[in-house]
Amino acid sequence: MNIKQTLTGFYLFLAVLMVAPITALAAADLEVNTPAISTLKNSMQTRHGQLAAHYGSGAVGLTRDGLIAVRDANAVLLAQRQGVNSLVSAENGDRNALYKEIATANGHPEWEAEVRSTFAQRWVQKAQGGWWYQDASGGWKQK
Amino acid sequence: MLSHAPHRLWFSGISDADLHRNPLPPARRWMMALLTLVLSLASPSLHAVSSITVQIGAISSPNFQASDLNLELPLHSGKAVTLKTRLKQADSSWAEASLHCPALENPQAGMWRCRDAKLASPQANGNVSVALQLPVAQQPFKADLQLAAFSFSDRVGLHAGDKLAADVSLQATHDATGWRWQAALDWREGELFWQPFYFASGGHSLHAAGHYSAQALQVDTAQLKLKAVGSADVSGIYNLSGKRIEQLALQTSALDLATLYPLLLKPLLDKTSLNDMEMAGTASLQLAMQAGELQDFRLDLQQADIADRKGKFALYKLQASIPWSYDAAQPIALDYAGGHLLDIPLGAARLRAELERYSLRTPQLVLPILDGALTLNEVSAAWVNQQWHWHLRADLAPISMTELSTALGWPRMEGQVAAAIPQVTYSDGKLATSGAMQFKLFDGTVTVGNLSMQTPLGLTPRLNADVQFRNLDLGALTRTFAFGAIEGRMDGDVNVLQLANWKPVQFDAMFKSSAGRYPRKISQRAVENISALGGAGAAAAVQRSVLRFFKEFNYARIGLTCRLRNSSCAMDGVDGNPAHAPVNNTASGYVIVEGSGVPAITVLGYNHSVGWDELLARLQRITAGNSKPVIQ
Numbered sequence: 001m002n003i004k005q006t007l008t009g010f011y012l013f014l015a016v017l018m019v020a021p022i023t024a025l026a027a028a029d030l031e032v033n034t035p036a037i038s039t040l041k042n043s044m045q046t047r048h049g050q051l052a053a054h055y056g057s058g059a060v061g062l063t064r065d066g067l068i069a070v071r072d073a074n075a076v077l078l079a080q081r082q083g084v085n086s087l088v089s090a091e092n093g094d095r096n097a098l099y100k101e102i103a104t105a106n107g108h109p110e111w112e113a114e115v116r117s118t119f120a121q122r123w124v125q126k127a128q129g130g131w132w133y134q135d136a137s138g139g140w141k142q143k
Numbered sequence: 144m145l146s147h148a149p150h151r152l153w154f155s156g157i158s159d160a161d162l163h164r165n166p167l168p169p170a171r172r173w174m175m176a177l178l179t180l181v182l183s184l185a186s187p188s189l190h191a192v193s194s195i196t197v198q199i200g201a202i203s204s205p206n207f208q209a210s211d212l213n214l215e216l217p218l219h220s221g222k223a224v225t226l227k228t229r230l231k232q233a234d235s236s237w238a239e240a241s242l243h244c245p246a247l248e249n250p251q252a253g254m255w256r257c258r259d260a261k262l263a264s265p266q267a268n269g270n271v272s273v274a275l276q277l278p279v280a281q282q283p284f285k286a287d288l289q290l291a292a293f294s295f296s297d298r299v300g301l302h303a304g305d306k307l308a309a310d311v312s313l314q315a316t317h318d319a320t321g322w323r324w325q326a327a328l329d330w331r332e333g334e335l336f337w338q339p340f341y342f343a344s345g346g347h348s349l350h351a352a353g354h355y356s357a358q359a360l361q362v363d364t365a366q367l368k369l370k371a372v373g374s375a376d377v378s379g380i381y382n383l384s385g386k387r388i389e390q391l392a393l394q395t396s397a398l399d400l401a402t403l404y405p406l407l408l409k410p411l412l413d414k415t416s417l418n419d420m421e422m423a424g425t426a427s428l429q430l431a432m433q434a435g436e437l438q439d440f441r442l443d444l445q446q447a448d449i450a451d452r453k454g455k456f457a458l459y460k461l462q463a464s465i466p467w468s469y470d471a472a473q474p475i476a477l478d479y480a481g482g483h484l485l486d487i488p489l490g491a492a493r494l495r496a497e498l499e500r501y502s503l504r505t506p507q508l509v510l511p512i513l514d515g516a517l518t519l520n521e522v523s524a525a526w527v528n529q530q531w532h533w534h535l536r537a538d539l540a541p542i543s544m545t546e547l548s549t550a551l552g553w554p555r556m557e558g559q560v561a562a563a564i565p566q567v568t569y570s571d572g573k574l575a576t577s578g579a580m581q582f583k584l585f586d587g588t589v590t591v592g593n594l595s596m597q598t599p600l601g602l603t604p605r606l607n608a609d610v611q612f613r614n615l616d617l618g619a620l621t622r623t624f625a626f627g628a629i630e631g632r633m634d635g636d637v638n639v640l641q642l643a644n645w646k647p648v649q650f651d652a653m654f655k656s657s658a659g660r661y662p663r664k665i666s667q668r669a670v671e672n673i674s675a676l677g678g679a680g681a682a683a684a685v686q687r688s689v690l691r692f693f694k695e696f697n698y699a700r701i702g703l704t705c706r707l708r709n710s711s712c713a714m715d716g717v718d719g720n721p722a723h724a725p726v727n728n729t730a731s732g733y734v735i736v737e738g739s740g741v742p743a744i745t746v747l748g749y750n751h752s753v754g755w756d757e758l759l760a761r762l763q764r765i766t767a768g769n770s771k772p773v774i775q
Contacts, residue, residue, distance in 0.1 A: 033710060035646035036603040043602065073300030078334050081300065082341040082410065089413055097603055101643075 030118065032105040040098045047091055054084055061132035061140055066099065066120035067092045071132055071140055095119075194218055199228075206233050220249040224257070230264060232298050240264030253279035262293075269293030269307070283316040293333070300336075307333030308345065321356030339410035346370030359383055372406060373398035379432070391432040397425040400447055416455070416600040423448040424461070439468040455600050458482035458489075465498070472499035485599070486551055488513060501526040513550065515542035515561075533569035537562065537576075544584060554623050558584040572598045585623075587615035587632070606642040611635070614657050625766045627668030631701070632657035638722070647707060647755070651721035655702040663698050665736060665744070670696065672765045673703075673735055673746055676758065699739035703748075710755045716748055 051068070054060040057075035060068050068088055073081045099119060103112040124133045127143050135141050199212040212228040224244040231237045241264070244257040256274045269292045276285035288311040296303035308331045315324040332345040351365035365377040379391035400422040412418050424447030430440035442465045450457035460480035466473040475498050482489040490511030497504050508519040522535040539562035548556040562580035569575075574596040582589035590611040597605040612635035621629045634657045641649040656663070702717030715721070716733035732747035 034643055034648050036605070036643035036648075039603060039644045070299065070301065072298075073336075074296060074303070076300070078303060078305050078336045079341065079343060081303075081336045082339065085339055085410075086413060086418075093414070094602065101603065 028102075028106045028108070028111055028115065030102060030115065032102060034101065034105045036101045037098065037105060040094050040101060044091065044094050044098070047087060047094075051087055051091065054087070055127070055131045058130075058132050058142075059084060060088060061134065062120075062123050062127060064120055064134040064136060064138060066116040066123065067095055069134075194222075207231070210237075217247065221246050223247070230266075232266070235265075235298060238265040240266075253277040253282060266297070267293070267295035269295075278315075278317060283314055284322075285312075285314045287312045301338040302336070304333060304335040307335065309333070315355070318354075321354060323354050325352040326350075339413065340407065341410075342406070344370075357383065359389070369406070371399065371402045373403070387435040388432050389434060391430070393431075394429045395427050397427050397445065400424050400426050400444075400449075416451075419452045421448075421450050421452055437469065439466070439470075441466045454486075456482065456484045467498055469500060472497050474498075475503075487547070488550055490516075496522070512539075513542050513546045515540040515559075519567075530571060531569070532571075533567070535567050537564040537567050539563075539580065541583075544582070556584060556623055557619065558582065558586075560584075572601070574599060585615040585619045588613045589615075603644055604642075606640075606645070608640050610637040610640055612637075612654070621669065627670075627672045627765075628664075628666040629669045629701070630662050630664040631698075632659070632661050633701070634658075648710075650705075650707050652707070653702070653704040653719065653721050655717065656698075656700045663739070664695050665698050665701070667694050667696075670736065670744055670746055673701075675765055676703075676748075676753075676761055693742045696738060696742050696744040697740040698736050698744070700737040701735065703735055705758075707755055712753050712755050712758055714748060714751060714753060 051060060054076065055062075058072050059070065059075040061071040063069050068091055070084060070088055073084060076084050099112050099116045100109070102115050103109050124143070127133060129143055131143050132140050133143060194215055194217040197212070197214040197216070200210065202209040202212065208231040210229045210231075212226075214224075214226045216224055224247045226242040228240050229237050230240045242260060242262050244260040246257065248256040250256065254274070254276045258272045260271045260273065262268050262271055269290060271293070272289040272291075274285070274287040276282055278284040290307055290309045290311070293307040293309070294303075294305045295307075310329045310331070311327070313324065313326045315322040326349075328349045330345045330347045334344060335342045347370055348368045349365065351362055353360065353362040353364075355361070360381045360383060362377060362379050362381075366374060367377065368374045373396040375393060375395040377391070377393050380389040381387075382389050401424075403426065404420060404422040408422075409418065409420070412420075425445045426447065427443050427445075428440065431438045442463070444461055444463040447461040447463070448457075448459045449461060450459075458479045459482055461477070462479070463475075463477045465475045465477075475496050477494045478492065479489075480491050490513075492508075492510050494508050494510075495505060496508070503522070503524040505522045506520065508522055510517045510519070516539075518538045518540065520536040520538065522533070524531055524533045526532075539560065541559040541561040544556045544558040544560060547560060548554065560580070560582040562578075564576045564578040564580065566577045567574070576594045579590050579592040580594065582591070588611075590613075592609045592611070594608045595606070599606075612633065615633050615635070617629040617631045617633050620633070621627060633654055635652065635654040637650050637652045639649060639651055640647065700717045702719065704715045704719035704721040706713040706721040713721075714733075716735045717737055719733065732749045733751075734745060735748045736744060736746035738745040
């Protein structure tokens with residue numbers, strides 16, 4: 001092996017080292033299933049039926065950090081605003097737990113932030129037309 | 144009618160920049176302008192003028208803009224007044240706003256009155272009646288405000304009221320150091336959402352009196368009445384420059400928990416395990432603060448029933464007396480007649496402890512459970528960083544498994560459970576134990592060690608433990624779970640067990656025939672069932688062979704191991720070791736039942752990896768299918 005080959009090999013090694021964390025994340029299984037994850041997903045699924053109307057009316061929007069927030073409660077009857085608040089806080093509790101569980105189930109609890117930001121993009125992609133979401137700067141936009 | 148040229152006062156384009164050039168803060172400057180205007184109205188020297196029109200081009204602040212403001216003020220009593228403007232809040236669009244008073248009356252010097260003024264704007268609208276007595280000629284300042292059909296909302300709608308009817312009055316007399324005041328609010332009708340609280344209707348009132356100076360707001364007496372809940376008396380001093388509570392004394396009446404919980408407690412407990420409760424009984428609270436710090440309080444619960452709506456826990460006929468003082472240790476008492484925790488029934492208990500500032504101590508708490516009791520010894524707890532940290536020793540006096548299994552909805556089991564745990568700690572939502580819990584079950588023992596739990600009452604509870612089974616009577620076990628009769632004894636080890644939401648997500652499990660001499664027989668049904676665990680093919684093979692003529696076989700060893708990871712069970716037989724993943728050689732089988740004597744049978748497993756959900760489904764089919772006798 002001449003010196004050129006050795007150097008090339010060395011650079012390749014360096015490149016792999018640098019790319020490794022990214023490819024490792026790309027390998028994160030976002031569909032991984034554990035009892036905790038399926039409990040959280042069921043709980044979110046059930047709640048979605050109640051939240052959908054509020055996404056549609058613009059009362060609730062998707063935030064850039066993979067959570068949801070009350071955007072304009074005026075679209076909701078006064079008597080139901082507390083309920084919307086509770087729905088939002090329960091949903092955010094589940095979402096935070098879900099991101100943590102998925103990272104843990106992948107054997108990399110430190111991936112939580114990346115899982116969260118991937119999900120944040122996914123929620124916006126999956127959102128129906130007319131729903132509101134936060135852009136990168138935190139401003140509300142309608143899909 | 145005399146016609147006089149109206150005075151026109153022009154302000155154009157008042158902006159933040161203009162306001163900042165002025166040494167007075169904006170609020171002060173507006174007050175000054177208003178005061179000048181009001182005082183000039185009160186003065187009798189303007190008789191020659193019929194009305195004043197004020198027009199302002201634009202007013203702006205970071206969150207709020209107004210433009211085209213137009214105010215027509217008549218200078219004679221009994222004439223209409225109209226204020227019109229266009230308003231814009233932050234990023235919302237421009238909207239018209241107006242205030243129209245049909246007749247502004249000035250019955251005496253310094254007194255102005257208007258009935259049924261109409262306020263219309265995107266933020267607030269409704270009818271307002273106002274009577275204002277200005278502090279001129281030795282008169283006290285007095286303001287009476289009546290709101291009817293009044294609605295308001297902030298931009299996001301988190302502070303809003305609808306169809307409100309309320310009377311507000313304020314009276315104040317100037318003294319040497321400030322103002323002596325009296326205030327009353329009588330909220331008669333309408334709903335209010337003030338995040339996170341919601342009041343569906345009126346009937347609430349507040350009456351207060353005190354003193355106000357530049358340094359302090361003093362409340363001598365205040366009584367707050369909440370309809371259907373109860374009342375509270377408050378007094379105190381708030382230091383305005385230091386922005387802290389110098390003194391506060393609060394005393395409530397017996398508050399109805401059934402109405403107090405949904406109105407005030409539930410919104411405050413939204414992120415805790417107490418966020419979905421049903422309550423009854425009464426609570427009263429008394430507390431005192433001094434120099435910004437809580438000095439003492441006393442919470443009493445009478446005949447309280449508290450139950451989680453999702454059924455996680457409940458306590459009934461709860462009587463509690465919880466005094467607390469910053470300076471001295473206080474004895475607390477808590478009695479209840481019954482309840483349950485995660486489906487385990489709790490019997491009547493009398494709990495006593497000592498509360499000293501931010502720690503709690505007691506030599507012993509006895510919690511009766513079914514026919515036994517959990518005794519917590521040398522309990523100490525500390526409230527640090529807004530969380531409780533517990534440390535104690537626990538002993539579980541034997542509880543009959545018959546009652547426990549029934550309570551938990553398990554198949555009925557004989558035996559009992561007892562435990563001696565030298566150390567239990569609970570900190571940051573994590574419960575950890577040292578020592579072991581011992582179950583006497585199926586004539587053998589089950590030992591649970593290294594038990595720890597995370598957020599047991601949360602949405603995703605987690606449990607870790609190592610479990611040992613020794614010398615279980617297979618006859619009793621297979622009858623209980625309707626598996627098909629096996630005679631013999633069995634040992635098992637389930638290590639690094641992890642449950643998430645009470646379902647297994649990880650373990651290294653190994654079950655093997657116990658050492659020693661005892662009869663070893665396995666029924667045809669049990670053989671079929673064991674084979675069926677590994678898939679349908681093996682069972683069919685047994686049935687087709689001549690062995691189906693025998694009801695019972697002799698065996699030397701039974702063994703099955705399962706290493707559960709990622710919802711998949713790696714299986715092996717009598718010679719397996721679940722701590723190591725088995726060699727994935729799908730071609731060769733592994734021995735689950737090793738035959739011996741005549742008639743003997745050997746059951747082989749070929750499935751090296753089975754999905755955990757599939758395995759559970761097979762087990763369920765087997766035990767359900769076998770609950771009725773099979774005649775062959």
